[in-house]
Amino acid sequence: MGDLLQFLVTGITIGSIYAIVALGLVTIYSVTKVINLAQGEFVMLGGMLMFTFLNFNIPYWFAILFTLVLIIIVGWMMELTLIRPAKGANPISLIILTLGASLFIRGIASMIWGKDSVRVEPFTANDPINIAGAAITPQSIWVILLMVLIVFGLYILIDKTIIGKGFQASSANPNAARLMGISPKKMSSFSFVLSAGLGALAGMAIAPIMFPAYDTGLMLGVKGLSVAILGGLGSAPGAVLGGLILGLIESLGAGYVSSGFKDAIAFGFVLLILFIRPSGLLGEKSVGKGGL
Amino acid sequence: MRGVKKTNWWGVASFIVIMLFFPLIINGSYYVTQGTFAGIYTIAAIGLGLLMGYAGLISLGQAAFYGVGAYTTAILTTSFGFSPWLGLIFSILVSALLALIMGYTMAKLSGYYLAMATLALGMIVNVIFVEWKSVTQGAQGLYGIPNPELFGFQITQGVPYYYLVWGIATLVIIVSMNIVHSRVGRALRSIHDSETAASSMGVETGKYKMQIFIFSAILAGIAGWLFAHMNYSISPSSFTFDTSILFLAMVVLGGATSIWGAVFGTILITAISVTVHELGQSFSFITTDFEHVLYGFILMMVVIFLPRGLFPSFVSFLKNFISSNKKSNSKRIVS
Numbered sequence: 116m117g118d119l120l121q122f123l124v125t126g127i128t129i130g131s132i133y134a135i136v137a138l139g140l141v142t143i144y145s146v147t148k149v150i151n152l153a154q155g156e157f158v159m160l161g162g163m164l165m166f167t168f169l170n171f172n173i174p175y176w177f178a179i180l181f182t183l184v185l186i187i188i189v190g191w192m193m194e195l196t197l198i199r200p201a202k203g204a205n206p207i208s209l210i211i212l213t214l215g216a217s218l219f220i221r222g223i224a225s226m227i228w229g230k231d232s233v234r235v236e237p238f239t240a241n242d243p244i245n246i247a248g249a250a251i252t253p254q255s256i257w258v259i260l261l262m263v264l265i266v267f268g269l270y271i272l273i274d275k276t277i278i279g280k281g282f283q284a285s286s287a288n289p290n291a292a293r294l295m296g297i298s299p300k301k302m303s304s305f306s307f308v309l310s311a312g313l314g315a316l317a318g319m320a321i322a323p324i325m326f327p328a329y330d331t332g333l334m335l336g337v338k339g340l341s342v343a344i345l346g347g348l349g350s351a352p353g354a355v356l357g358g359l360i361l362g363l364i365e366s367l368g369a370g371y372v373s374s375g376f377k378d379a380i381a382f383g384f385v386l387l388i389l390f391i392r393p394s395g396l397l398g399e400k401s402v403g404k405g406g407l
Numbered sequence: 408m409r410g411v412k413k414t415n416w417w418g419v420a421s422f423i424v425i426m427l428f429f430p431l432i433i434n435g436s437y438y439v440t441q442g443t444f445a446g447i448y449t450i451a452a453i454g455l456g457l458l459m460g461y462a463g464l465i466s467l468g469q470a471a472f473y474g475v476g477a478y479t480t481a482i483l484t485t486s487f488g489f490s491p492w493l494g495l496i497f498s499i500l501v502s503a504l505l506a507l508i509m510g511y512t513m514a515k516l517s518g519y520y521l522a523m524a525t526l527a528l529g530m531i532v533n534v535i536f537v538e539w540k541s542v543t544q545g546a547q548g549l550y551g552i553p554n555p556e557l558f559g560f561q562i563t564q565g566v567p568y569y570y571l572v573w574g575i576a577t578l579v580i581i582v583s584m585n586i587v588h589s590r591v592g593r594a595l596r597s598i599h600d601s602e603t604a605a606s607s608m609g610v611e612t613g614k615y616k617m618q619i620f621i622f623s624a625i626l627a628g629i630a631g632w633l634f635a636h637m638n639y640s641i642s643p644s645s646f647t648f649d650t651s652i653l654f655l656a657m658v659v660l661g662g663a664t665s666i667w668g669a670v671f672g673t674i675l676i677t678a679i680s681v682t683v684h685e686l687g688q689s690f691s692f693i694t695t696d697f698e699h700v701l702y703g704f705i706l707m708m709v710v711i712f713l714p715r716g717l718f719p720s721f722v723s724f725l726k727n728f729i730s731s732n733k734k735s736n737s738k739r740i741v742s
Contacts (some may be wrong), residue, residue: 150519200711206518207465208710211659214467214652215706222700333648337526344523379534382527386512389524393515 117248130362155336161318662716
């Protein structure tokens with residue numbers, strides 16, 4: 116019983132991170148129809164920059180702020196220099212474009228930080244809490260809380276504010292949106308800024324648990340993509356649902372089958388779902404029509 | 408009029424001459440080894456190029472087929488004492504079978520969904536290489552893979568293996584060009600331009616896509632076979648996501664819409680890798696990481712500035728150059 120609870124908590128924690136990464140992907144996809152394969156690199160940069168700032172003895176909350184701002188600038192630059200010039204390219208070219216960006220960022224990261232994993236202090240004192248035989252670290256609770264806050268925040272932002280209305284409009288029909296005085300260009304920029312911010316938050320939250328290294332972003336980005344695909348591209352509820360499911364499958368697979376095979380189990384599950392439902396769990400309704 | 412263009416035998420002939428003379432002009436076993444690798448990658452890249460440029464499909468997991476080809480022959484020759492040539496047949500069969508199974512699974516997918524599915528396949532196969540220790544020896548890999556023999560002559564690493572690899576690569580180029588210029592090639596191009604239009608004209612899109620997917624997997628499998636028998640040992644680290652990306656970079660750089668594009672791209676990427684290696688000996692900041700930064704940069708720049716790839720742009724530049732020269736010559740004659 117203790118084991119099962121432990122696996123469930125681990126699964127939900129890592130699943131929350133996948134969900135945040137996938138939400139970032141969905142945010143960009145719904146406005147620009149671009150799948151950003153460099154999304155995982157935002158997460159990696161989150162952990163690594165946090166480590167660097169803390170090493171310079173910058174106070175914890177300032178370090179978080181600086182990291183967030185820097186990564187948002189990276190995301191904004193990426194949209195400006197890469198996505199905008201390639202506007203209207205086919206999906207294959209866009210995949211290659213963002214894949215190139217991911218390779219580029221990862222290479223630079225390994226030149227700056229080397230190949231070793233780093234240790235980042237948790238948000239608060241990290242003595243595990245024992246519940247029914249399972250040890251739960253406060254950081255896991257922070258991660259899950261962050262995911263819930265992000266989902267709630269995105270809902271408010273997209274559904275209740277004027278920026279969100281513009282966002283939905285340029286997602287549904289960019290030309291009509293332009294006629295209404297909304298700039299799809301600005302919205303495209305905004306989607307990258309928002310998504311880079313989400314990636315940075317996920318990176319900082321998971322850093323104390325995962326010990327980030329220069330190549331952490333690859334696997335997280337790929338898992339985030341499988342979650343976004345699993346849930347049905349463009350569907351935010353699908354991203355959250357897919358993230359939690361994939362996280363749980365991975366941790367249960369690692370616990371009861373084999374920890375070495377956990378990635379194979381997770382990806383095998385994604386293939387299975389794609390075989391049964393080619394448009395993902397909550398796909399169809401939202402794909403192509405946009406909207407979070 | 409790409410559809411009616413016939414195989415350009417001048418191109419093939421000049422390519423064969425360059426390939427034959429390369430090891431005679433260049434000395435140093437390092438360059439011959441790199442040239443051999445370029446040949447192996449060319450075979451895999453041509454398969455991926457056919458998939459991307461002609462069928463409009465993307466594979467982010469080509470290293471899976473490459474690895475399966477290498478591991479099949481490595482296991483059969485080391486643990487069961489098969490001859491390498493028998494191993495080749497099995498490498499081809501197993502890669503093709505994997506592609507057939509995956510093809511059925513992915514039949515309904517396209518675009519991002521297909522990219523994800525092939526990516527997942529590549530990851531799963533790599534995990535299996537690492538974890539199925541009783542068969543694959545895990546992360547340390549398999550040792551003692553024999554060199555192939557031909558007419559009682561052992562083809563060892565170096566110049567003999569170079570000729571074996573490029574001999575097979577030349578065959579692959581000729582076969583692929585015939586496919587491209589055949590009914591299948593025309594059908595594939597029509598699928599690439601518009602799948603709906605193609606199927607309404609009676610082209611069985613699913614069948615052709617499946618065939619080209621299996622063919623590209625077979626080529627990757629052959630490349631894997633060559634890779635395994637060139638090296639004494641193989642390990643899972645040669646068949647990771649990075650390898651799939653390397654193949655992709657080669658195709659994208661050269662241009663996917665022509666067989667020569669893949670060849671050109673592969674040779675260019677190998678040349679870049681050799682140059683980085685050379686520079687790395689004199690500048691300490693240039694490492695293999697720098698190579699990745701460079702590949703990433705190349706991918707981004709090619710998509711933005713040369714979406715068709717280098718080779719087609721290079722050819723059209725050359726054609727313009729020649730025709731403008733002719734024009735100015737004829738003008739001179741008139742005046």
